[in-house]
Amino acid sequence: MKIAFTAKGTTLDSKIDERFGRAEYFVILDEDSGNLEVIENDTSSMEHGAGLQAVKKIVDSGVNVVITGNGAGQKVLDVLKMSDIEFFIGASGTLKEAYEAYKNGKLNKQF
């Protein structure tokens, strides 16, 4: 499975970014290979559709699960639902810690 985290940095030791739309990075963990892919989120350019283009990149990367802190806007949620991607909130700490929490069923599954 490919898991995308909203992150403040680019490694598994980086902190979770609680926000989705304004997250600095999306870090994608490929559970099978252990590889990390990083998408930089150009947040402050609110070009119409830019935030959604970032989500599209996540979808195109073949992500199956998104893990974040607080939640995401309706448009982002619509895109994730339409892409069969599971969405978890309540993550905190480092990406590593958030991953553990996800594996142990401690996160809040929105869909």
Place this chain on the structure above:
Amino acid sequence: MKEIVVISGKGGTGKTSISASFAYLEAKNAVIADCDVDAANMHLLLDADFSHQEDFYSGEVAVIDSEKCTNCGDCFDVCRFDAITKKENYHEVNPIDCEGCWYCSRVCKHDAISMKTQKAGDLYISNIKNGGVMVHAKLGFAAENSGKLVAEVKKKARSRANNENKSYVITDGSPGIGCPVISSLSGANLVVFVTEATISGLHDLKRVYKLVKTFKTPSVCIINKYDLNLAMAKKIEEFLAKENIEVIAKLSYDETFPKAMSQAKTIIEYDEHSDIAQNLKSAWQKIKNLVNKEKK
């Protein structure tokens, strides 16, 4: 870094003069973003030097190569914006009406239509009074996507503030409730409404407030010209109280605004000891207290 966005809904309430005063007070520790890209004015009060300029590009316009054009009219048939006219031997696009949707270029079977990137404006970074820095812009003629130019101004201001460890970005927004205003509000830590004690001021405040409410950003309000109509000022205060919006200053109807402006001065420079200047200083202090108190 905290961003404070000053908006009004209605034009002419004094928003820019007030933002400029804040900019002057906090110059060394703030980057200013003038997001009224349609009719920017802050540079007139802050002695902006326009030292850095860049072209801003947004969207495309269709251009028909008259040599390749066979006059078949397929482009004319699909254009929803009446931007294409039939000339004698070829068709022509009017760039003012062209929306840049690319539809005509996609249907042309003779490869006669190309999409040309449009320069849509100029973006400037200026040194201003008191050692400050301002990002501002001028939207090009009939340029669409002023929201995108606003976003670009904000992006540069925020990034400059972060790089130079400045604590604040002070954003002067545009009038209205449309795309440029929505863009100005993005990422704001605090919204400052500037209204005036008139029936139009109250009407437009209510409308733009509804917009801000959906963003859930903390807000405060400055009532300008409050003694022009005390009854109207009271109605405004009642509305604000109901919505839990603190009034951080009430400024009297005063010719200090145009007088200071005529001398290219902010109100603070014009007469530091005036009531208005004192009110603005204390309002700015309240703003700083509020944004710094905000939980992360």
Place this chain on the structure above:
Amino acid sequence: MTITIASGKGGTGKTTVSSNLSFYLASKGKNIVLADLDVEEPNSSLFIKGDEVNKEIAYTMKPIWEQENCKLCGKCAEVCNFNAILALPKGILTFPELCHSCYACSELCPTDSLPMKPHRIGEITEYKSEFAFVEGRLDLGQEMAVPLIKQTMEYVNKKYPSALKLWDAPPGTSCPVIEASKDSDFVVLITEPTPFGLNDLTLAVETMKVLNKKFGVIINRYGVGDNKVEEYCFKENIPIITKIQNDKEVARLYSNGELIYPKIEHFKNSLDEIVEFFEGLK
């Protein structure tokens, strides 16, 4: 004849002048219609307390996805230049607020799965006072003013083809103002004699020149600032239609939504100068 009242800078007096002028012209028996085209913040209705005689919902056309025959080929997303359509694994998502209604996705879809349907953007309301008054009001959250401005003008042009039409335009110099000005016979630019007023007036003048419009200037709050606007107009050969004196009493009446000219002589004199100027235009 159609006359647009615009400004450049906000708050210079467009609505004050257009509403007072409308009442004044109507009182002299002129067949006039006023349209409030400042669809983001329409204020004229605060000064014109008429009875509502008609309300229409304004629409633009937007694509709606119909799943039945869709093969998820993604052509729609490919041809949309505004990021308003996403083709995703489970279906098509449209974003109406980004859509410019170009119809490309709908017409190029191989399975007819994106029919264009009406999408509400605001309201056009007609009031009856001493004259016909029509207001365009954009729904909150709608980002584009131009389509509603266009439809409001079309409503008036269709219903009152032979009246003298006054368009109260939005502030600024960009697309909404261009839409409200480009088909008019004359544009009145209202400004104030201050550095902001002058700066924005020069921008508005640039715009009018590119549009090839005949225009003139009204200097409002004359006396409050300096004389640079006047000098600029002389230098550029721009007619100054009238100078409205700076008067706190005008501001006070305005603040209550009251008409100015019945109570203030110099304001009425300015309206006379405007009427005379319009007579000269024909």
